[in-house]
Amino acid sequence: MLHLRLITPAATTDDVVRLIESTVGTTHLVVVPGAARDPAGDVVMCDVAREAGDELLTRLQELGIDSSGSIAVETIDLSLSKRADKAEAEAPGEGADAVLWEHLTDATHEESTLSVTYVSFITLATMIAACGVVLDNAILIVGAMAVGPEFGPLAGISTSIVQRAPRLALRSLSALLVGFAVAMAVTVGFSWFMDALNLFSKEQLEAERPNTSFVYAPDAFSFVVAVLAGIAGTLSLTSAKSGALVGVAISVTTVPAAANAAVALSYGDTSQTIGSTNQLLLNLLGIVLAGTLTLVTQKWLWSRQRQRTTTP
Template structure:
């Protein structure tokens, strides 16, 4: 319920009371003894959905915006007399006036806003480098990005250009600042002992997660925007929903900044695309929810122009998202291809060594080197296999070639295959001076032109055995 208090100007008391009596609303009137231009104050309870139509009728009765109208949320109202009023105004949607007030309060002062952006970005950057999801989520509690997104959309449907412009400006400035701060933090940490030399941020799971945006990113962003709009329009849970919106924006912005700091243009660009996609999706979904919830400008002559403006803005957002979706589609398809190949190559390798001809082999490890960047650059995948075998003399010289043919027949994909064979003896301990080495390989350059990694295995049960297998450049 809401408690509305209205100061009635001189000569307007009876028209206002007639409006309330006509809708069956109980009210109390107090004589005004303050400024002489008001003759009384009336207060009355009304459900949230009734605030907007009742205030419209009161304004039509002679109460202008120059007077004072106060809308107060109430904790509890005990009265059976309100049942009829609740049936007349069902639901819990906030009024136009309350939505506008909430949107204004969600867009904080510049100093506060930018301070929280900097702090949340610093924490999120640390969480990315530490690969800590908990730290990243904690940083989002600080991030104030829900306010500007909701403010821009609310201003659009209510024909408040200042509110719209402020929301858009705060979003753009905040995300640009987040990228700059993350880049600065990354550049500083990169040159210290805090970050080990040679650290490749592309291998950090929390960073890699935000450098391959797919269509699921759209669902996350749309869900965040819808949740934010619903929470504000219903007056519930806006703080927690703000965390979801911040999660969709600050971590990819920080990832883009880290890509700049490390000089990885691909990381910076792909994370920036994710930021832009999420930003557009959140704004589009919030705009749609507010419009479908029935929010319109107070003045009827503004409604046609606002409808055209909302449709135009929505069309621009949709076109931009469709264009960016091409990138998301390519990334999603590449991720599907790499995952499919990895699963097929792993299954074929396991099946290959399950053959009775290789019954003495023990499959130790399978590693598939193939990602979205390899597809974009046209690099072939590499399959690295480590197996155990008790006798070096029994290792076929073409084992890697045979496995390669089987994988290519199954997947239709050219692949470089490396097989490392660990030779062990179990009957008696091997003298420490003995070094048994064998290698089976396929003469094919590594897709990235680099030497293949060494396979090493040391046992402490009386023997020391080392295997090195490499593909020549």
């Protein structure tokens, strides 16, 4: 269930109340006239089944509540109410399959914004991965994958394509390109520093590395895994099962490939630099493609579900 808290101008409160009452899957409607001060108006609260949430939010925006008042949405972790159970049973489809497009757009916006924190995380992840590839240490590679925040911008690009949101696309693409560029540049300097301390060497980079050689040797499985990870990651975002994102992060080789490319570049190893860059681009392409197709499929399936439930 979702909890909605609305601030509505007094002139539109009756329209909002009628809308909520006519939406299948809503319950626990509360109206507090004149309670809001900034902006001035009435406070309207209700609970709505997740599978009915997107339709209600869209219609509230059509009434202009997002510009004349306020719409706040919270997820209810526990609701002990027979009315809530009845509302969920009446709502079409299953809550886990519903996509809240406004929530998804907002979430990807936050995760795909170029910030000091984002750049710090992707840089640290790339430096950790650099240690992993030189030492041929798979544990460090996995750790770097988990730290890397690059799935946010990738999900933002997929969302922007489906929702036709050019600003989100530009923001996500900027975060992705600038983030990797800064991370790889810093990692080149980090590699030189580690070499000066005799902790990195070209011999280590070019030695047999059975645990990490995959990061500069892309093949068909690289693309297949990226596609599967992109599907899983997108489903975890749309169904609010964020725990699955950790598994997604450690199943693709974006950050390790970027790290290997940076270290190889610092030593002038053109072969590994090109191979790692191809691995990076292949993974990025697979994730974006899979994410976009997943969102398109979800949107189509949900529209079919709504048509079946509304057709007499």
